[in-house]
Amino acid sequence: MNGSNSVRAAEGVIRVPLSIVNAYLIGPPGAGDRGWVLVDAGLSFSRGAIVAAAAAAFGPDARPAAIVLTHGHFDHVGSLEALAEMWDAPVFAHPLELPYLTGRADYPPPDPSVGGGAMALLSPLYSRRGVDLGTRVRPLPERGAVPHLPGWRWLHTPGHSPGHVALFRDADRTLVAGDAFVTTKQESFFGAVFKPQAIHGPPAYFTTDWDAARASVRALAELDPEVAATGHGVPMHGGELRSQLNRLARDFDRLAVPAGGRYVGHPARADAGGVTYTPPAVFPPAAVLLALGAGVAVGALTAGSSE
Template sequence: MTATMERVSGKELERTEYPSSGRAREVTPDLAYLRTAIVNVFLAGPRGAGDRGWTLVDTGIYGSASAIATAAAERFGPDARPRAIILTHGHFDHVGAVRELAETWDCVVYAHPLEMPYLTGDSPYPPPDPTVGGGAMAAMSFLYPRKPIDLGGRVRTLPADGSVPGMPGWRCIHTPGHTAGHVSLFRDADRTLIAGDAFVTTRQEALTYVMEQTPEVNGPPMYYTPDWPRAEHSVRLLAALEPEIAATGHGIPLGGAQLRDELRTLAADFRNRAMPARGRYVNEPAVTDERGLVSVPPRAIDADKVMIAAGVAFGLGILLARAARSRRGRPRPAEYDGYDGYEEPVIL
């Protein structure tokens, strides 16, 4: 897959056209982002940085390794390996290519200590809540993988002093809520923020919003946020930094007046603008600790109906896709390994 780099124009990024998957664009001269289907990854370092002269933040969905490696080679040079891989958190859409890339590049993966259980095979994440958000992405969230991955000796905890390996001038900020060990990265010199999913710049609950990528500041994805009080505190913490540019896990990077105004509004009115009116975790968060998941509140009353409807829609979609492929007579790619990105759901 060919990946070309293209500069995002300045700080006023409100209506910049979102690139198709496989193309990366600059946010600042030493920070670029690449969309992998529904989620962004970030390449930190100046052009031509060379081997071990740059750092990757997050690794996208399963199957993204080739696109990420191609974009990295174009930006930093052939065979230029990163100094490290930093994970804002370990949800499936942020760690999809982490094992393959870490092994290929022979590099260390860093994450917050409270993310370790989900990266060392010890604990699944709290189950998503498909009843919140009112869209297809939310309704089908119970199908998304949440089992832990095991990176073994490749993964280490981020430095306690807040520094970010391979990213001089940046600092790590613990921003829990979306996950217990979620982190954001901030550079004080130009107030550039990599926010992960602490907040996002497109609504993630409905498929139409995901496809359109309308740029606007929103709270973390509702269906995968199990601790709303901490999520609110994290948004207020990031808003207080008054970032000039924010690059998030989902959506187009935003900057300037739109970012400042919308982030300030989100922080001031978080419960009305970001939190669902009701849902599994609205009144009682999931309980986690350094060992991982401890307990979760009961499922919402209408969760079963939502999951059944979503399951039917998912099944019909698979059947229609297979029928269309059969009519076209197109064989699967030679590199297909039998994995469709689906795991049997673990439902609590």
């Protein structure tokens, strides 16, 4: 049983659509209290929709055993602090993502010059600030084990962020890809809101290492997934998924890498303490003013909490 807006993506994987982004509930039907895991936490106003979906799937008082993050960008951690406190749940992320989850670092600036579309132009308005979860956040275990999810493993898939991870269940080849690739053109306002289904590279405006992003997509394509549940867009399945993902992996430079931009050819660098190098901006000031002037469009994205 799902919440009114949640959808089964695969066996034991429920997609919770949250305006421009997705969260996922992973656990067997009727898992009950502490028998399931939340993956990502949407926007700042997503708490109610996530709680409602969890209650419908696992019971009104069911809390997750853990919250696992694919990465810590603002649209994946917006309700994280509130949910982790309410559910008294530990949060797990890759060690290279921890600086942005413990208040020690902020992400590099977005690049509004890449990708085209309103979502890219508006990216200077999006928060890149880290959150501070204190001792509640922990590194994912070594060797790929996912806490409280037997049969799943995590893979380091950097590029979109330094510590980005994807989750994979070998038994049925179900992939929770985060933003390593997505199934809509997230740089476009139309794509972000209406989600026409097609595989695209990671959201370009926040991707800070295109060489790493290329390697991550190719590694995920090699898994030959049957299902891909992504951070943005509608899950894809079967032969069409594999055909499009293999094409993206093969032609990544042509299909995903921008012709130019702040991080194209000059990636940001980061270590366990946070960002160590950010290349200079290349975006024309006039276009930045245009993006700020278009800020009214943000209201359309933040007025509601779900699709």
